[in-house]
Amino acid sequence: MEKSNRIMFYDQISRNKRNSIFLIIAIFIILILLGFVIGYALGPDYFTIVMILAIIISLAYIWTGYYYSDKIALASVKAKPADRTHHRSLYNAVESMSLASGLPMPKVYIMEDPQINAFATGRDPKNAVICVTTGALEKLNKDELEGIIAHEMSHIANFDIRFMTIVVVLVGMISIISEIFLRSLWFSGGRGDSRDGRAQIVFILIGVALAILAPIVTMLVQLAISRKREYTADATAVKFTRRPTGLINALKKIQHDHPMKNHKISKSVAPLFLSDPFKKKVQNVFSTHPQIEKRIAVLEKM
Amino acid sequence: MVIWAWLIPLIIVVLIALIFIYYYNRFVVQGNRIDNALSQIDVQLKRRVDLIPNLIETVKGYAKHEKEIMSDVTNARKALLAAKDLKSKVKADNQLESALKSIFALAENYPQLRANENFKQLQEELSATEDKIAYSRQYYNDTILDFNNSIKVFPGKVFAGLYKVKARPFVEIAPEERKLVKVKF
Numbered sequence: 001m002e003k004s005n006r007i008m009f010y011d012q013i014s015r016n017k018r019n020s021i022f023l024i025i026a027i028f029i030i031l032i033l034l035g036f037v038i039g040y041a042l043g044p045d046y047f048t049i050v051m052i053l054a055i056i057i058s059l060a061y062i063w064t065g066y067y068y069s070d071k072i073a074l075a076s077v078k079a080k081p082a083d084r085t086h087h088r089s090l091y092n093a094v095e096s097m098s099l100a101s102g103l104p105m106p107k108v109y110i111m112e113d114p115q116i117n118a119f120a121t122g123r124d125p126k127n128a129v130i131c132v133t134t135g136a137l138e139k140l141n142k143d144e145l146e147g148i149i150a151h152e153m154s155h156i157a158n159f160d161i162r163f164m165t166i167v168v169v170l171v172g173m174i175s176i177i178s179e180i181f182l183r184s185l186w187f188s189g190g191r192g193d194s195r196d197g198r199a200q201i202v203f204i205l206i207g208v209a210l211a212i213l214a215p216i217v218t219m220l221v222q223l224a225i226s227r228k229r230e231y232t233a234d235a236t237a238v239k240f241t242r243r244p245t246g247l248i249n250a251l252k253k254i255q256h257d258h259p260m261k262n263h264k265i266s267k268s269v270a271p272l273f274l275s276d277p278f279k280k281k282v283q284n285v286f287s288t289h290p291q292i293e294k295r296i297a298v299l300e301k302m
Numbered sequence: 303m304v305i306w307a308w309l310i311p312l313i314i315v316v317l318i319a320l321i322f323i324y325y326y327n328r329f330v331v332q333g334n335r336i337d338n339a340l341s342q343i344d345v346q347l348k349r350r351v352d353l354i355p356n357l358i359e360t361v362k363g364y365a366k367h368e369k370e371i372m373s374d375v376t377n378a379r380k381a382l383l384a385a386k387d388l389k390s391k392v393k394a395d396n397q398l399e400s401a402l403k404s405i406f407a408l409a410e411n412y413p414q415l416r417a418n419e420n421f422k423q424l425q426e427e428l429s430a431t432e433d434k435i436a437y438s439r440q441y442y443n444d445t446i447l448d449f450n451n452s453i454k455v456f457p458g459k460v461f462a463g464l465y466k467v468k469a470r471p472f473v474e475i476a477p478e479e480r481k482l483v484k485v486k487f
Binding site for chain 2: 088089092095096097099100101102242
């Protein structure tokens with residue numbers, strides 16, 4: 001039992017690391033291809049310079065995405081660092097779970113929202129962040145808080161955070177940018193100036209490329225985010241707390257909770273959370289989270 | 303042909319050397335993990351020890367006559383400070399734990415003490431430290447389990463014999479810790 005548990009654990013870690021590398025390479029290729037299309041459209045005079053720029057920009061994009069993904073994710077939900085004296089119980093819960101898991105103490109953040117939720121981000125256990133909503137702090141007791149922190153700690157231990165955050169930030173940004181681009185193309189489409197006809201063609205080409213790309217990218221994100229990850233994290237959380245009751249009760253409270261008040265939260269950050277912030281009732285192939293009822297049922301069997 | 307005659311034994315030798323290195327490093331890494339887990343327990347025990355003089359001072363202000371319980375706590379603290387190995391530390395810590403429980407039970411008779419902000423904070427902090435001690439012990443046992451598994455399972459067993467690595471004992475969690483402490487009045 002113990003042995004197979006650990007194998008499962010290491011499997012998950014190496015799979016996450018491998019997937020992260022694949023994803024980074026895929027994004028690099030996509031960006032270079034985009035540069036190629038632009039360069040080709042602009043003509044041979046510009047081709048070399050556009051390609052050089054494309055390489056520089058994509059490297060910078062990936063570098064930023066990799067090293068600052070946690071900060072981008074935190075900023076997008078407007079999370080703030082938790083104060084040790086004000087949120088002593090939160091710090092105690094995180095510190096307890098860091099001791100139980102043998103992982104370094106992550107940074108602790110808080111986001112304003114009445115819904116009970118939490119997420120973890122960062123690129124590895126040494127550079128990890130756990131963020132909890134104010135709703136979770138108000139509505140959960142000590143055991144329940146420890147339960148959800150243990151769940152987030154498992155995402156850190158399994159390197160889920162690296163892969164998930166790269167998916168959310170790098171891929172999420174592509175789809176956000178393409179959405180903005182397509183919208184601007186729609187609005188500026190009417191008035192065409194014959195002088196910059198070539199630029200127009202370039203933009204249309206980019207637009208077409210992105211229009212094809214964006215849904216593929218979204219599909220990729222959905223496929224990458226396996227719901228199995230959540231079950232694994234639940235199981236590991238129980239290994240850390242040694243009793244499933246805290247997490248079960250927390251999930252039961254989440255079940256009767258409201259959807260997130262903060263509608264500004266981008267859909268792309270949703271997969272990071274403990275439970276689906278938008279609380280969709282119907283589960284399909286593209287759901288990022290398993291249904292809470294099923295998670296509770298699995299935990300109750302432990 | 304000549305190259306192959308050389309290469310095959312060479313590859314075999316390198317592979318064997320790699321296996322030896324792998325097991326050696328594995329035992330070292332797992333052993334270090336245990337030592338690190340042990341130092342984490344010490345950190346938490348130290349925290350508890352440091353919190354106690356403060357607690358005694360606060361309680362003294364409201365419950366001067368409860369000398370017996372107070373000296374119990376102080377003695378248990380001293381025993382914990384003097385303890386050298388983990389076993390005696392755990393034993394002293396269990397004593398301290400039950401002495402602390404009597405102090406908190408005693409506070410029920412002193413509403414003013416219970417209402418004291420400092421006391422409340424110390425109580426919260428001490429119970430959080432208790433949790434942390436339990437969790438760090440749990441992790442310590444986890445690391446020992448991993449270590450013992452890897453030296454008892456074949457082929458690790460063979461290498462453990464070669465490197466003279468021995469299984470390590472778990473920390474027992476004292477039965478009295480699971481029971482509620484009876485408080486005398």
